[in-house]
Amino acid sequence: MYDPASALTGKTFVFEAMAENPAVVALSELATDAKFDRDELTITVARESIVAACEAVKAAGYNFFETVTAVDWFPQEPRFQLSYHILSHSLKQRIRLRVMLHSTAASVPSITSVWPAANFYEREVFDLFGIDFAGHPRLTRIMMPENWEGHPLRKDYPVEGYR
Amino acid sequence: MAPITASDRITPGVEDVIADAKRHGNAGTGEHSMVLNMGPQHPSTHGVLRMVLELDGEIVVSLAPDIGYLHTGIEKTCEAKFYQQVVPLTDRVDYLCPMTNNLAYCLAVEKLLGLEIPERAQLLRVLLNEITRIESHLVWLGTHAMDIGALTMFLYCWREREATMRIFEAVSGQRMMTSYFRIGGLALEPPMGFFETVQTFLDTMPAHIDQYEGLLTGNPIWMGRLKGVGTLTAAQAIALGVTGPPLRASGVDWDLRRDMPYSGYERFKFDVPVSNDGDVWARYVVRMLEMRESVKICHQAMQMLEGLPRGADGKPGPIVADAPKIVLPNREKMKTEMEALIHHFKIVTEGFAVPAGEVYQAVESPRGEMGYYVVSDGTAKPYRVHMRNPSFATLQALETMCKGRLLADVVAVIGSIDIVLGEIDR
Incomplete structure (x- = not known):
């Protein structure tokens, strides 16, 4: 059974315990928080530095973008959590980059310049959560019809939809 | 008018x-x-x-x-269900490989719980997953060949697919929406005669693949339509998030089963077919070889299952983890033991709480990397379930593959990336 005590939390603890990890080395400056839980490394970065963080981990060998998605922590603030999953083919490792966003400023720079693969995923997050990706080539709805009102995966959107 | x-x-x-x-x-x-x-x-x-x-x-x-014509809001629906009630929803995401979806979701929740799965359940999961891969590839081959104009292939592929469907029906009672895996193991003990049926299927499958290749591989029309069409370089494939057979056909030697093993795949010996051509033909070759490798994995799984120690009463080992608060008790226990009855009632009515946290579990589906990102807030319902599906990413590469080619080649390229709209739109 899972033991919550096995998790490492806090930048200092994680970065000391995993000092040789290439992602830890690459993000020693940019990281604001970190977590190592259930064998998964999560590094939190500021909203402004996400593109720089992606470029840094890409240079460190994490070559493959897997997915980006959001979690809505409504009514808590910061409300939105963006989770970027990035894989390294050579290291056979995966990291999760995390960005926290306030509901008043739900916008983040697009990483399509680093990985074009993020294009559809960012459109999906924009469509279903209403988070803006600045610099995205074509930020339009992807799942819902163009004239849809609201963002279905937000927690204040009812499961049955508005009737 | x-x-x-x-x-x-x-x-x-x-x-x-x-x-x-x-x-x-x-x-x-x-x-x-x-x-x-x-x-x-x-x-x-x-x-x-x-x-x-x-x-x-x-x-x-x-x-x-x-896209979006098939969007049913599965991710939203998951948030309103108990953890165990999500399993049937995962079947509907990629309806050609229900077992792979079940596996990815169950592994993710098991990782959140820190649950150990008995060896027998792991081996059965691998066995069924590889049969699912063969089944999915058969659907791909039949429809892809039909798109190109080789109509006969469809009937041959459906003949063998029927055998796999019968295997699924035997274990789960369902042909397509199996929902056979459970958090903590499997739903039911495989029925009598199951392993004999699987053995017969595995013994005949290589000859059937030979037959398909006999019809297609040397066929000049097939070669003409496939060779040099829809090329994708390794760098393009990685940049656009392509995974699975199209990635390997572009020369990237990457398979999650071998490189980041899950569910006991590290114990199996198999080759990962790779091609450097990156065209529709290469994807065809890679998938045909993958079917043969899947048969090899299934044979190994059958041998390992046979070699497992049996209990004192001669019965095979358990197929569920020893976690009474998470796994439903069997009917016999439920009707004779008070404890089991209470657990059953609790699980069905209240679900089970999962420790807070987030995990991402990726498995190699027939189409590529299928990842389930599950976030728990410590309650009995998942706070967020996100599915990273291979077809969604591969679709982004469609324009790169088709640009500057003939319109008729678009059909060949779509067939070769083997998309399933259910998992794209979710």
Whole structure:
């Protein structure tokens, strides 16, 4: 059974315990928080530095973008959590980059310049959560019809939809 | 009868298509180009994929996929269900490999719980997953060949697919929406005669694959339509998030089963087929070899299952983890033991709480990397379930593969990336 005590939390603890990890080395400056839980490394970065963080981990060998998605922590603030999953083919490792966003400023720079693969995923997050990706080539709805009102995966959107 | 004009608004009408093309960033109205709407009801799009194509004569200038016709909000629905109630929803995501979806979701929740799964359940999961891979590849081969014009293939592939469907029906009672895996193990003990049926299927399968290859591999029409079409380089494939057989056909030697093993795959010996050509032909070759490798893995799984120690009463080992608060008790226990009855009642009515946290579990589905990102807030319902599906990412590479090629090649390319719209739209 899972033991919550096995998790490492806090930048200092994680970065000391995993000092040789290439992602830890690459993000020693940019990281604001970190977590190592259930064998998964999560590094939190500021909203402004996400593109720089992606470029840094890409240079460190994490070559493959897997997915980006959001979690809505409504009514808590910061409300939105963006989770970027990035894989390294050579290291056979995966990291999760995390960005926290306030509901008043739900916008983040697009990483399509680093990985074009993020294009559809960012459109999906924009469509279903209403988070803006600045610099995205074509930020339009992807799942819902163009004239849809609201963002279905937000927690204040009812499961049955508005009737 | 008056002629039909654009003002009649046949959905999608001519004006809609041009408006769409402009919205998708295509010029659409150039001097030598025309805009063509393809789908959503088009036999070669394997579901409800719609594309807005800009053509110069028969040459594709640009291509924009328009998806969402099958969006059912599965991720939202998951948030309103108990953890164990999500399993049947995962079948519907990628309906050609239900077992792989079940596995990815169950592994993710098991990782959140820190649950150890008995060896027998792991081996059965691997066995069924590889049969699912064969089944999914058979659907791909049948439909892909049919798109190209080799209609006979469809019937042969469906013949063998029927055998796999019967195997699924035997274990789960369902042919397609199996929901056979459970958090903590499997739903039921396989029925009598199950292993004999699987053995017969595995023994005959290599000869059937030979038969398919005999019909296609040396066929000049097949080669003409496939070779050199829809090429994708390794760098392009990685940049666009392509995974699975299309990635390996572009020369990237990456398979999650071998490189980041799960569910006991590290114990199996198999080759990962790779090709450097990166065209539709390479994807065909890679998938055909993968079917043979799957048969090899299944044989190993059968041997390992046979070699497992049996209990004192001669019965095979357990198929569920020893976690009474998470796994439903069997019927016999439920009717004779008070504890078991209480656990059963609690699990069904209240579910089970999962420690807070987030995990991402990726498995190698027949189409590529299928990842489940599950976030728990410590309650009995998942706070967020996100599915990273291979077809969604691979679809982004469609324009790169089709640009500058003939319109007819678009059909071959769509067939070769083996998309399932259920997992794209979710």
